[in-house]
Amino acid sequence: MVLIMRRLLLALALLMVAVPTLASIPADLHALFADxxxxxxxxPASGVPDYTDAANAARAEGLKRFQARLAAIDTSGWSTADQVDWQLVQAEMNGLKFDLEVARPWARDPAWYVSLWAAQSDTPAHEGPAHIAPVELWQYHFPLTKADAAELAGELAHIPALLAQARGNLTGNAADLWNASLVPLGEQADALRELQARVKGHKAAEQATAAALAATLDFIAWVKTEAPTKTGPSGVGIEAYNWYLKHVQLSPYTWSDEVAILSRELARAHAGLRLEENHHKALPPLTSPANQTEWDARSLAAINHFIAFMAKTGVATIQHYMHPELATRIGKWVPPEQQNFFAIAQGRAPNSLFAHFYHWWDLAEMHDRPHPSPIRRGPLLYNIWVSRAEGNATAMEAMMLDAGLFDHNPREREVVWIMQAQRAARGLAALYATANQIDLKTAMAMQVARTPNGWISPDLPLLGFEQSLYLRQPGYGPSYITGKAQIEQLFAELAEQERAGLPGDRFTVKGFYDRLGSFGLIPVSLIRQQWLGLKPGEPIISVRAE
Incomplete structure (x- = not known):
C-alpha cells in the first residue's frame, strides 16, 4: 500500500510539472487596475487628502505591492492591445513612484494644494498635477438646487484642513515653484469670492465657501511670508526627466532628443513664416474683429468653412459633435491691449486655433464611444495622455495647413507658422528650466523673445501660467511638438507600409483620422505599437524590390 501511494504521489507530481500553469487573462489586469x-x-474617513510623511510612506509600501502584482501577471499569448493596457497600468504606477521619489509636489509646490477648478480643461484631465480631491466647480449648474448646494458644501469642506496640513508638508526649497504658486492660489481666492454670491440662500454652502476663502487667504499670506527663504532649483534635472519620459510618458525621446526636435521645429517655423510673409506681401494684412458681434461672426464662418472643408476633401468623417463642440468654444472678444497670444491668433485666423480644438472632439469621442477597455475608458493618471492629446492637436494645425484649409485666405497661413513657433519656443524654454539651466523668469523671457512678431505679452497672465505649468508637470511643454513629431511619424509609416506592399488597409487621410480615436487617449508610442503590430520601440523595416 505504501509503495502504491508513493507511485501515485510521484505520478501526480509529474503531472503537475507536465501541465503548465494557466496564463493570466486580461480580466486579471482589469481587476488589478480597479484595485x-x-x-x-x-x-481618509475625514475626507481630507493626506500628504503627510506617514501617508506617503504608506503609499510607497502599497505601490510596491501593486507593482509586484502587476509583474506577476503573465501576458504571454495576449493580444497587442491587451499588452498595451498592461504597459499603461505600469506607467501609472511609475507616475506615483516618480512623485514619491522625485517630484514630491506636496512638499515642494504650494500650488499642489489648489482645490477649486472653475473651468473645464480641453484635455482628458487637468493639465499638470492635481491632488485627489479637486472641486470641479464647472460641473455645477447655477442657481444651485438644494441637493447640489449640499454636495458642493461637502466638497469644499476639506479645504481649510488641507491648507492647514500643507504648512507642515511644505518642507521643500523650490524657489520658482513657491513664488509661482501665488497666482493659482490667488485664482482660487477669486473664484471663492465669486462663488459667495452664487451660493446665497444655501446656508451650508455659504459657510463652506466662507471658510474655504478665509483659509485660502490665510494660506496665501503664509506662502508670501515664507517665499524669501526659498532659494533652491525647481526643475527635476535631466537624469530624472529622462526616466520620467521613458517610464511614465512612454516617450521614445530623451531630454537631448527633445531639445534637438524643438530647436529644429522653432527654426523651421520662423523660416516658414518669413517665406509666407514674403509671398503674401502684396496682400492686405490680417485684421482682428472690433467687437463681440464681429468676433462671433468671423469665428462661426471659420467653423463652417472648417467642417465643409473636411467633408469636401475627405480629411475625416464628419461627426455630429464636431460643429457644436467648436461653436461653443468661440469665447469672448476683448480689446487689443487685453488680447493674449491665442486671442490674437483667433481674431486673425480662427481656424488656426479651432484646428487645435481637436481636443474637444477627443473628449466628445470618449463620451459617445467609450473604449471597451476599462483602462482606456477614462483619463489616464499623471498626464500620460499628453503626447496624444496635445501632440495630435498641434499636428492638426500643421496638417490642415498642408491640406489646404487656409488657402482661401493665404495670409492666415502665416498665423499657423506663428502658432507652431510659439509652441516650440515655450517648450524649448521649459526644457532648459526643467534641467535647471535657467530659472522661470529666464524661461518666460526666452518664450517672449522667440515667439514671432511680438505676439507673446510679457505682462499678461498667459505667459506665467504656461511656464509655471510646464515646470510643475515635466514633459508637458515640449509635448505639443514632440507629440506632433510622433503623430507625423506614425502617419508616414502607415503610408509607407502601403507603398511597400506590406499587409494592412489601404492608407487614406480619412482612414487615419477615423481610426486614430479608436485607440483611446494613450501615448502615441503605444498607438503606434498596436496599430502596426510592433514590439515596444520596434522600427518598421521594409525592403521592397525595385
Whole structure:
C-alpha cells in the first residue's frame, strides 16, 4: 500500500510539472487596475487628502505591492492591445513612484494644494498635477438646487484642513515653484469670492465657501511670508526627466532628443513664416474683429468653412459633435491691449486655433464611444495622455495647413507658422528650466523673445501660467511638438507600409483620422505599437524590390 501511494504521489507530481500553469487573462489586469485606482484615489474617513510623511510612506509600501502584482501577471499569448493596457497600468504606477521619489509636489509646490477648478480643461484631465480631491466647480449648474448646494458644501469642506496640513508638508526649497504658486492660489481666492454670491440662500454652502476663502487667504499670506527663504532649483534635472519620459510618458525621446526636435521645429517655423510673409506681401494684412458681434461672426464662418472643408476633401468623417463642440468654444472678444497670444491668433485666423480644438472632439469621442477597455475608458493618471492629446492637436494645425484649409485666405497661413513657433519656443524654454539651466523668469523671457512678431505679452497672465505649468508637470511643454513629431511619424509609416506592399488597409487621410480615436487617449508610442503590430520601440523595416 505504501509503495502504491508513493507511485501515485510521484505520478501526480509529474503531472503537475507536465501541465503548465494557466496564463493570466486580461480580466486579471482589469481587476488589478480597479484595485489600483481605488488605492490611488483613497481618502481618509475625514475626507481630507493626506500628504503627510506617514501617508506617503504608506503609499510607497502599497505601490510596491501593486507593482509586484502587476509583474506577476503573465501576458504571454495576449493580444497587442491587451499588452498595451498592461504597459499603461505600469506607467501609472511609475507616475506615483516618480512623485514619491522625485517630484514630491506636496512638499515642494504650494500650488499642489489648489482645490477649486472653475473651468473645464480641453484635455482628458487637468493639465499638470492635481491632488485627489479637486472641486470641479464647472460641473455645477447655477442657481444651485438644494441637493447640489449640499454636495458642493461637502466638497469644499476639506479645504481649510488641507491648507492647514500643507504648512507642515511644505518642507521643500523650490524657489520658482513657491513664488509661482501665488497666482493659482490667488485664482482660487477669486473664484471663492465669486462663488459667495452664487451660493446665497444655501446656508451650508455659504459657510463652506466662507471658510474655504478665509483659509485660502490665510494660506496665501503664509506662502508670501515664507517665499524669501526659498532659494533652491525647481526643475527635476535631466537624469530624472529622462526616466520620467521613458517610464511614465512612454516617450521614445530623451531630454537631448527633445531639445534637438524643438530647436529644429522653432527654426523651421520662423523660416516658414518669413517665406509666407514674403509671398503674401502684396496682400492686405490680417485684421482682428472690433467687437463681440464681429468676433462671433468671423469665428462661426471659420467653423463652417472648417467642417465643409473636411467633408469636401475627405480629411475625416464628419461627426455630429464636431460643429457644436467648436461653436461653443468661440469665447469672448476683448480689446487689443487685453488680447493674449491665442486671442490674437483667433481674431486673425480662427481656424488656426479651432484646428487645435481637436481636443474637444477627443473628449466628445470618449463620451459617445467609450473604449471597451476599462483602462482606456477614462483619463489616464499623471498626464500620460499628453503626447496624444496635445501632440495630435498641434499636428492638426500643421496638417490642415498642408491640406489646404487656409488657402482661401493665404495670409492666415502665416498665423499657423506663428502658432507652431510659439509652441516650440515655450517648450524649448521649459526644457532648459526643467534641467535647471535657467530659472522661470529666464524661461518666460526666452518664450517672449522667440515667439514671432511680438505676439507673446510679457505682462499678461498667459505667459506665467504656461511656464509655471510646464515646470510643475515635466514633459508637458515640449509635448505639443514632440507629440506632433510622433503623430507625423506614425502617419508616414502607415503610408509607407502601403507603398511597400506590406499587409494592412489601404492608407487614406480619412482612414487615419477615423481610426486614430479608436485607440483611446494613450501615448502615441503605444498607438503606434498596436496599430502596426510592433514590439515596444520596434522600427518598421521594409525592403521592397525595385
Amino acid at each position: 489600483w485606482r481605488r488605492f490611488h484615489d483613497a481618502r
